[in-house]
Amino acid sequence: MNRKPNIVLITTDTQRCDTLRCMGSEFALSPNLDRLAREGVLFTQAHTASPVCSPARTSLLTGMHTHIHGCIENGIDRGPGLPVFPDFLKEQGYFNIMVGKTHFGPVPESFDVVYTAVEKGADAQDSYAVYLEQFGIARTDPVIPEEHFLDGFLVNTAIEEIGKAAAAEDRPFFAYCSLVSPHDPIDPPGAWASLYDEVELPPLNYSAGEEETYPEPMRRLIGPLDDRERAHLGPGQARYFDSHCGVARYGEQDIEKLRRRYYGLAAYCDHQIGRLLDYIDRAGLRENTLVIFSSDHGQEYFDHGFNNKHNYHDASWRVPLILRQPGTLPENERRDYAV
Numbered sequence: 001m002n003r004k005p006n007i008v009l010i011t012t013d014t015q016r017c018d019t020l021r022c023m024g025s026e027f028a029l030s031p032n033l034d035r036l037a038r039e040g041v042l043f044t045q046a047h048t049a050s051p052v053c054s055p056a057r058t059s060l061l062t063g064m065h066t067h068i069h070g071c072i073e074n075g076i077d078r079g080p081g082l083p084v085f086p087d088f089l090k091e092q093g094y095f096n097i098m099v100g101k102t103h104f105g106p107v108p109e110s111f112d113v114v115y116t117a118v119e120k121g122a123d124a125q126d127s128y129a130v131y132l133e134q135f136g137i138a139r140t141d142p143v144i145p146e147e148h149f150l151d152g153f154l155v156n157t158a159i160e161e162i163g164k165a166a167a168a169e170d171r172p173f174f175a176y177c178s179l180v181s182p183h184d185p186i187d188p189p190g191a192w193a194s195l196y197d198e199v200e201l202p203p204l205n206y207s208a209g210e211e212e213t214y215p216e217p218m219r220r221l222i223g224p225l226d227d228r229e230r231a232h233l234g235p236g237q238a239r240y241f242d243s244h245c246g247v248a249r250y251g252e253q254d255i256e257k258l259r260r261r262y263y264g265l266a267a268y269c270d271h272q273i274g275r276l277l278d279y280i281d282r283a284g285l286r287e288n289t290l291v292i293f294s295s296d297h298g299q300e301y302f303d304h305g306f307n308n309k310h311n312y313h314d315a316s317w318r319v320p321l322i323l324r325q326p327g328t329l330p331e332n333e334r335r336d337y338a339v
Contacts, residue, residue: 004092004172005325006289008162008280011060011176012269013053013101013183015295016315019266023320027199029267032274033322036293039331040324043338048297051309051316053183056296057104061085077105086110086174093171099158100178115157120150121185128153146189151179155272159279166285177276182265186258192268196260204255205303205315218311255302262301290325 018025022037023044049059050066058064058071058078063085066072070079086096090110098111107114115127121140129139131153137144144150158177165173188195211219250258273293280289298315300306309316321338323329 003288004094005328006166006172006285007089007094007174008276008289008291009174009176010179010273010276010291010293011100012179012181012266012295014297014299014309015182015266015269015320016298016301017318017320018315019182019263019270020320022322027201028263029195029199030270032270032277033293033320035274036277036291036322036324037332039326040291040322041329041333041335043321043335045336046294046319046321046338047317048295048319051297051311053296054103054105057102060296061104061108071105074103084108084110089174095165095168095171095173097158097161097165097173097175098178099161099176100154101180102178113161115154115161117150117154117180119183119185120144120180120187127157143187144189146192149189149268151181151269151272154179155276158276162279162285163283166283179269179272181269182262186261186265188261188265188268192264192271193261195264195267199260199263201256201259201263206305211305250302250307259301287325287327290323290328293320293322295319 017023019028020030020033020037021028022030022034022042048056050056050072052074054074054076055066055071058069059066061084062069062078062082064082069082071077086094086098086108087110089096096111096113098107098114098116100115100117101119102116103118107116117126117128118124121142123140126139128150132139132144132148135148137148146152154177158175162173162175165175187193277291280286280291296319297309298317298319299309300311300313300315303315304311304313306313306316311317
C-alpha cells in the first residue's frame with residue numbers, strides 16, 4: 001500500500017447477535033452483513049464494555065473500562081482530559097469524519113467533519129432536523145417517509161463525506177458512521193415494518209420463576225410482584241422491566257409485534273450498511289479501507305423477564321464484530337474471542 005489504510009467504523013445501537021444469520025441465527029434476514037462476514041473476519045464472542053449506551057460508547061472512544069473513564073451510566077460524562085482514539089489518528093495524518101449518534105459526551109475536536117443525530121422522534125436541532133426542514137418534515141412527526149428516515153440520511157451523509165475525503169487524495173480518512181437504529185422507538189419504515197410478519201421466531205428465552213434466582217440488584221430492576229399487583233394483570237399479560245417506562249405490562253401479542261418490528265428494523269439497518277459497503281467497493285476504496293462493524297450493546301426484548309439492557313445476559317452483553325480489509329485480513333474466517 002502506498003499510504004496508511006482508510007478506516008470506516010460502522011456501528012448500530014442496541015443490535016442483538018441474533019439479528020445476523022452469520023452469527024448463527026436461523027431466522028435473521030441480514031444479507032449485507034453476512035456478505036461482510038464472508039469477506040472478512042467474524043468474532044463470535046465479542047462483548048461490550050458495558051450493556052448501556054453511553055458507557056459502552058465512551059469505552060470505545062477512550063479504550064478504557066467504565067470505572068476508569070468515569071461514565072458508568074447514561075447522563076454521566078467521561079472524565080476530563082482523557083485521550084481518545086480520534087486524537088491519535090489525527091496525529092497520524094488522518095482526516096476524521098463523525099456521522100450519527102455520539103452519546104459519548106463532548107465530541108473530540110480531532111473530528112474534522114461532524115454531523116450529529118440523537119434518538120428518533122426527539123425534539124432536537126441536530127443535523128437530521130436541519131435536513132428534514134427542507135422537506136417540511138418535523139423531527140417529532142410520528143411517521144417519517146422511508147426516503148427520509150434517519151439511518152438512510154446518515155448513510156447518505158457518510159457516503160458524501162467519504163467521497164469528498166477520498167477525492168482529496170492528500171491523506172487517509174477515518175469515517176465513523178454511527179446508526180441510531182435498531183434502538184427504540186421500534187419504527188421500521190415502509191415495508192420493513194412487515195418484513196418478519198410471516199417469519200417464525202424462536203420462543204422467548206425465559207423459564208418461569210427464574211427471576212427469583214437473580215442477584216438482588218437485578219431483582220430490584222424487575223421489582224416485586226405482590227398479590228395486589230398480580231390482580232391487575234390481564235389475561236395473557238406478563239410484567240417486564242422496561243428501560244423507558246419502568247415496570248410495564250405486555251400481552252403476548254404486544255410482545256410478538258414488538259419483536260417482529262425490532263428484527264425488521266435491524267434488517268433495515270443491514271440494507272443501509274449494504275449501501276455504504278457497495279459505495280466503498282464502487283469507489284475503488286475496497287482494498288485500502290479497513291471496515292469495522294459492531295454495536296454498542298444488545299437488549300433482552302423480554303428474554304429472562306426484561307425489556308431492557310442493564311444486565312449481562314448474552315442478548316444484552318454480546319455484540320457482533322466483523323472486520324474486513326481484502327488482501328490484509330483473511331476472508332471468511334470465524335474467530336471466537338476478540339482479544
